[in-house]
Amino acid sequence: MSGSRTFRWEEIEQSEPLPGITRQTIHGDHQTVVRYVYAPGSVFPIHHHPQEQITLVLSGSIAFTVGGERVVLGPGEVAVIPGGIPHGATVEGRERVVTLNTMSPRRLDDPLDGQQST
Amino acid sequence: MSGSRTFRWEEIEQSEPLPGITRQTIHGDHQTVVRYVYAPGSVFPIHHHPQEQITLVLSGSIAFTVGGERVVLGPGEVAVIPGGIPHGATVEGRERVVTLNTMSPRRLDDPLDGQQST
Numbered sequence: 637m638s639g640s641r642t643f644r645w646e647e648i649e650q651s652e653p654l655p656g657i658t659r660q661t662i663h664g665d666h667q668t669v670v671r672y673v674y675a676p677g678s679v680f681p682i683h684h685h686p687q688e689q690i691t692l693v694l695s696g697s698i699a700f701t702v703g704g705e706r707v708v709l710g711p712g713e714v715a716v717i718p719g720g721i722p723h724g725a726t727v728e729g730r731e732r733v734v735t736l737n738t739m740s741p742r743r744l745d746d747p748l749d750g751q752q753s754t
Numbered sequence: 755m756s757g758s759r760t761f762r763w764e765e766i767e768q769s770e771p772l773p774g775i776t777r778q779t780i781h782g783d784h785q786t787v788v789r790y791v792y793a794p795g796s797v798f799p800i801h802h803h804p805q806e807q808i809t810l811v812l813s814g815s816i817a818f819t820v821g822g823e824r825v826v827l828g829p830g831e832v833a834v835i836p837g838g839i840p841h842g843a844t845v846e847g848r849e850r851v852v853t854l855n856t857m858s859p860r861r862l863d864d865p866l867d868g869q870q871s872t
Contacts, residue, residue, distance in 0.1 A: 638836070645830045662832055665836065666858035667858040669810070687784075690787055703756020713762050714760065718756070738856045
């Protein structure tokens with residue numbers, strides 16, 4: 637036994653932490669990978685967490701606010717967000733958005749705990 | 755300035771560490787994300803490294819050997835490989851394969867340094 641594990645996203649439990657936003661999570665020992673699907677019009681409020689976050693956009697277009705600056709990312713684009721930096725996202729277009737977010741160190745709390753008013 | 759950075763994979767330098775395998779790398783402070791594209795027939799020999807690796811298959815089908823066990827992964831499938839576990843991959847089908855691999859702690863050495871004979 638190597639301790640390795642395999643998963644299929646389609647078999648991983650989904651939660652809906654915010655309206656129109658579904659989340660699936662895989663934890664390693666050192667990092668957490670989250671698959672988010674955002675419906676058009678959905679909003680992930682500005683929040684922050686101590687983990688470094690790397691967001692990889694797989695499909696759709698999503699407007700991020702990171703450290704007070706706006707950036708719109710589409711498929712094949714990546715954001716590296718240092719720990720502690722306030723960030724949020726809004727889907728302004730008509731397509732759903734799929735992202736993979738990898739966070740390190742791994743994240744066992746709820747990402748909405750760090751939410752702050754926009 | 756928040757210290758956040760954005761990237762487009764299409765603008766990131768590619769290397770070809772092995773025949774038919776291209777690699778692009780983004781480093782955070784705590785994790786390294788690598789985009790690999792594997793041509794049909796390409797082989798990534800068994801190797802190991804101290805970092806935990808999470809491999810996310812975006813397209814195509816790829817046969818991994820992890821800790822001596824074989825597993826074939828396709829789109830939407832994920833492998834979590836603890837640090838130190840020998841692993842390698844072979845593309846047995848006719849489609850090219852795209853994966854995102856995230857490693858933590860971040861990885862500044864060459865992943866072939868840990869290569870061992872198969």
